[in-house]
Amino acid sequence: MTTDESVPETASRAWFAGGDENPPADRVRDGDADTPADWPALAVASGFATDDENYYAKLRDTTVEAARAAVDERERADDRQLLHAVRAMDDAERVANELAERVAEWAGTLFPDAGTGVDGCHDLAARDSEGPAEERVIALASRVVDLDSEADELETFIESRAPVAAPNLAALAGPVLAARLISLAGGLETLAKKPSGTVQVLGAEDALFAHLRGHGSSPKHGVIYTHEYVRGTRPEDRGSASRALAGKLSIAARIDHYSGDYRPELEAELDDRMRTIRARAGDGGAASDDGGATDE
Template sequence: MTTDDATDADAAGADPRAWFAVGDDESPTDRVRNGTADAPADWPTLAVESGFADDEDDYYAALREATLAATRAEVNERERADDRQLLHAVRAMDDAERVANELAERVSEWAGTLFPDAGTGVEGCRELAERDPDGPAEERVVSLATRVAELDREADELEAFIESRAPVAAPNLAAMAGPVLAARLISLAGGLETLAKKPSGTLQVLGAEDALFAHLRGHGSSPKHGVIYTHEYVRGTRPEDRGSASRALAGKLTIGARIDHYSGDYRPELEAELDERMRTIRARAGDDGGDPE
């Protein structure tokens, strides 16, 4: 071994390019996640010569453990990010609402056989939950009604959480789409980063995948919008202009998502530009012109 090689071996544990260091059990994970090397190196040999590993097999075993730990740390960090919390919250809210409504139908049907004045839906369950049951059957119905009321209340609390967190995680998207729709778009895309990388045409039809696939199979027309239909700028626009409204909204939301992900700066001018564009589209109400659909 040359003097230079020996120097490299002795310094391997302190070399900022190396992911390993003798006697350091904590840093390897961070070094695997964040480290870089300007040029390839014979890391197994350096690890053995520095005393970090007994042999090449030992080196690769340690490398495997370090990379697994780095991957777990990266996944945990990503899952705790604000946009991932919104993703889980909006999905939980939708699940809570769906289950509450489905169970409310069952409760209403059952309660109708026991309480002649029983109401229907979630509101009927709230009223039933306040009753004093008389007998085992009524106890079960009142208990189920209580669960429905609790689920509905949980859905409301999840919505409040989304409304408070969305402006932090995605300020521009939340300002233009509204907190809940912003969270739903993030959820459908699988995260803010994924949403930011999508073209506006894809964002425009998020949530309309079934209709899009049917169109691609030749069984229907191309959808003009997906979940963004719930936005007032689309839903409140006359049908013949909804395609234009959807494109305008999707275009600005895409820009907003990219700014939110890459810089996080709030740009109020985006919302102002969207408002102006929608005024132009809606002004066509008395005009035969407009973009072809």
């Protein structure tokens, strides 16, 4: 690159300028300019490009490289790892249960005392085979056991990583529900930008769309139903509990994304609000042991 003093000083701050350790792709991602400039002409004058066409070809290659680097960096972020982990956990559990049904049906023709479900597969996997058919059933049961174990290990991973990626969200929702909310939203940043009303019904999209088409009532909660503060509250108060929880979860997601510092007062505020909601019932507002007769 030329060092001709006639080259405008603006070019020395351009994305294509040399003289520092940052590659052009990094300068495209992180750089800025105080005022607009004729960048193709500056690039030609500085010796970076032979003409305008050559400049734009190099610009395209550099921006593509910068975009790829940004995508790679984003995919390695903690919240993205949680997203993939919780989806993998759900897939492992779903496939294990589906395969366990097949194993139970087949094993019932070979072992009169064969159990059912994933637990039944654990028992079958410990047996010795006495023929080709039994060998295949036992091998299939072993695959179910492996998937079940993998789901448990993924849950352990989520429980260890969620408090790092989203400390406030994990504290309020629990690690698995926090990861599930991040997954449903498509990332922590996206979740942080959603209003609390949307967070409240994440996971209930089918019911929401049915309501919008006039085919059902508006859902009061989505996946946050699994939280004890919703599931464990009597049915008539679950709407209020869902709104209270979703409001704090929205705030937690924003703090986690924009600052990352842990705010224990959020938990205290949520606990206080839930005590008020549950106090509406003479027994404290808790649902019955089966979680209440009505799933709103």
